[in-house]
Amino acid sequence: MELKLISHVYWHQKTEFMLPSDTYPCWTLFAVEAGRFRYTIGEESGEASFGDLVLCPPNTAFIRKTLEPLSFHFLQFVWLKEPYTVEEGQWNGKLAVYDMERLQSDYHYLRQITGWEDTSMLHKQHMLSDMLRLVMLEQLAQDVTRGQRDALMEEARKRLTEKAYDSFSMQELADRLKLTPVQLTRRFRKAFGETPSELLNEIRLTRARHLLEGTSLKLDEIAAQCGYENGFYLSRVFSKKTGMPPSVYRSLHRV
Numbered sequence: 001m002e003l004k005l006i007s008h009v010y011w012h013q014k015t016e017f018m019l020p021s022d023t024y025p026c027w028t029l030f031a032v033e034a035g036r037f038r039y040t041i042g043e044e045s046g047e048a049s050f051g052d053l054v055l056c057p058p059n060t061a062f063i064r065k066t067l068e069p070l071s072f073h074f075l076q077f078v079w080l081k082e083p084y085t086v087e088e089g090q091w092n093g094k095l096a097v098y099d100m101e102r103l104q105s106d107y108h109y110l111r112q113i114t115g116w117e118d119t120s121m122l123h124k125q126h127m128l129s130d131m132l133r134l135v136m137l138e139q140l141a142q143d144v145t146r147g148q149r150d151a152l153m154e155e156a157r158k159r160l161t162e163k164a165y166d167s168f169s170m171q172e173l174a175d176r177l178k179l180t181p182v183q184l185t186r187r188f189r190k191a192f193g194e195t196p197s198e199l200l201n202e203i204r205l206t207r208a209r210h211l212l213e214g215t216s217l218k219l220d221e222i223a224a225q226c227g228y229e230n231g232f233y234l235s236r237v238f239s240k241k242t243g244m245p246p247s248v249y250r251s252l253h254r255v
Helices: 101-110 118-144 151-162 170-176 181-192 194-214 218-227 231-242 246-252
Strands: 002-014 022-023 029-041 044-048 052-056 059-079 091-094
Touching: 002 029, 002 101, 002 118, 002 194, 002 231, 022 170, 029 151, 044 091, 052 118, 059 118, 101 194, 101 218, 151 170, 151 181, 151 194, 170 194, 170 231, 181 194, 194 218, 194 231, 194 246, 218 231, 231 246
Parallel strands: none
Antiparallel strands: 002 059, 022 059, 029 044, 029 052, 029 059, 052 091
């Protein structure tokens, strides 16, 4: 897999696309950090949210509509050497990534690297390559275990992603899937390598980081928008995950 990055733009809390449809001369990737949008690329339609990469081939209409404020990386590139999956036409539309920690790390560095000079673009190109390699490696793993895919857990992951910022309990999800919470946790970990609670916290903390970086909202207000009971609980979870309290994180990301 070899590629050359052409451009990168990060959009934060975009409420709507300027154009409902567009066509690009090169490969274009929408990497979603927060929010949701609906898309149509050729014959494929669907919704994309946190953890999804939506890839559009050159000279193909990309139809899209935001469903909630969207934070995403817009990357355009050309293949210098295409991976076998592209040759087989398997990389159009939504590409899900399950290694959320690795993906979040790539997103973090993409946001931190500024400028268009050669060094910055090479660093960003490395992050893009890493994200696409994640997809390729996970697809290879899925090819080996395709017959073992757990459709019920796919539904659980979709439900978690859609309802992450609402008042939500694992008991409700387990009941919906006709499982006990213990069964849900075991099957989900087997399918995705993490528990439902771990995924839920990753999604919520991603939004919390964005709000800490880009707004002056109080911690209780941020907690309410991220699905946490209050600012105290958010602070405890945030500090455990990042190694610093929200106030310190905010101070480090203020220009």
